[in-house]
Amino acid sequence: MKEKLMICGGCNAKIGPGDLNKILTKIPQTTSERLLVGFDTSDDAAVLKMTDDLAIIQTLDFFPTMVSDPYLYGKIAATNALSDVYAMGGEVLSAMNIVCFPENYDLEMLGEILKGGAEKVKEAGGVLVGGHSIHDSTPKYGLSVTGLIHPDKILKNNNCQLNDNLILTKPIGSGIITTAYSVGEASEKAFLEATEAMQTLNKYAAEVIVDYDVNSCTDVTGFGLAGHLLEMLAGAYSANIYFDKIPYIMEAYECAKECLVTAGGQRNRNQFSNQVENITQEFAVEELIYDPQTSGGLLLSVTEKETDELLLALLDAGVSASLIGKVIEKNKVGITIYN
Amino acid sequence: MEKINCLGDACPLPVIKTKRALKKANKVEVLVDNLIATQNLVKMAEQLGGNVSVVKENDNLYHVFLLKEENSLVTDSDITDITIEESKYNYKKEQPYIVVCSSEMMGAGETELSKLLIKSFLYALTEQDVLPEKVLLYNKGIYLGLKDSETVADLHLLEQAGVDIMSCGLCADYYGVTDDIEVGTITNMYAIIENMRLYPVVKPS
DSSP, X not given: OOOOOOOOOGGGGSOOHHHHHHHHTTSOOOOOTTEEEOGGGTOSSEEEEEETTEEEEEEEEEEEOSSSOHHHHHHHHHHHHHHHHHHTTOXXXXXXXXXXXXXXXXXHHHHXXXXXXXXXXXXXXXXXXXXXXXXXXXXXXXXXEEEEEOGGGOOOSSOOOTTOEEEEOSOBOHHHHHHXXXXXXXXXXXXXXXXXXHTSOTHHHHHHXXXXXXXXXXXXXXXXXXXXXXXXXXXXXXXXXXXXGSOBOHHHHHHXXXXXXXXXXXXHHHHHGGGEEETTOOHHHHHHHHOOOSSOOEEEEEOHHHHHHHHHHHHHTTOOOEEEEEEEEOOSSSEEEEO | OEEEEOTTOOTTXXXXXXHHHHHHOSEEEEEXXXXXXXXXXXXXXXXXXXXXXXXXXXTTEEEEEEEOXXXXXXXXXXXXXXXXXXXXXXXXXXXXXXXXXXXXXXXXXXXXXXXXXXXXXXXXXXXXXXXXXXEEEOGGGGGGGBTTOTTHHHHHHHHXXXXXXXXXXXXXXXXXXXXXXXXXXXXXXXXXXXXXHHSOEEOOO
């Protein structure tokens, strides 16, 4: 079986942040005393308190194909869905498959997708307990995931504090590379670099950070590094980030220079560029920080005091982690990018 | 003029096809079906040097015209080898002036005509040999820079060419449209006065 999937762009397929906010504000709110993290904070997942020392994390993520190999696609989509649990600081309990698949496609291909996903659930230490599948014109795959967490140890995505340091755990640029690769404009090597990061579970980072004073944590996905950092700053603080400290896929920078960029990246630029000042004056730098990531790394906001130890602990655990910037007092822009 | 059809193409295909077309022709017209694709083409032109303009026919049809600058845009080498050091936009900025729009209309006649006039004004502005330093938008003028407005694409074009687009923050608050401002930055009365004091003002009134 050598059939390939058509590329439709992973997190690039996400509905634009501006469009989404407009309709979300009109949706009736439901509430529960158990709800610790919900809809209102635009967080990655919901957290519901069960007992004083136990809460469950509920989350769901799925998307169209971003790579043509079904097995790889399954692994990446599952890694991305599981990531929301890790971004809250939790552990994975169980998962269910969500599948849309065309009637006229080879079912073997679906088997490959599900195999890739199941392997990642297993690696996460979770149990795969079923799922739901429907026919649709294009394939889509993901997971609904339940996780566990202590109610006092929830990591919110918008709780950074003044003078916190910012740490990023995977290189950015995967959106640019997978898209450029699909049209024959990026190398095999860069593609492997991107997909390697995309199928790396954020589990290994999450297991380390729970022991440190991490004030805020999110996974970098569709809104790009810029969008997710702005979400973390929540309008209360600003941030300085240093481009030479940000890990990125080298070839993505070259592609960005040649405008081999995605629609999702431009949508992010339209949405966030009035809150970003680019001191480097380099166009490609902006493209990278607006690049939508599929299954991106964790962005952490940690106290100054614990920064060094956390970085070392992450590196010890085999997690690539870089100190990329700092939370500062609010100024007229949200993010300033220095060289 | 080489004409290429990129209707139905996802980014970055329009950019790639356009680069290829520019290897053969000095002037290229590209058809695309969404605003985002036009913005990516404008960015490309800005990066590689050359002149670009966007004409919107409707929400699903845009014509993007690109004019290759002598020896600057694309050489015979493989397109992945293109490296041009800096933006060489054709627009000149010699005698500095600013444009001030205080309304979403131009003049005080029939509404339909007045709206058509301001649209035409901003389009013509993008075609000027000398572009303004800034475009200030206040009162209902801020509506020109809102998402989904018919004029925002031209304002984007001006911004890409180095023109500062500045919308009055107080006005945006008052009309409740701050989140819809799609182009440029927010400004205040001090900056508005300072700019009107420093530069000759062109006002579509």
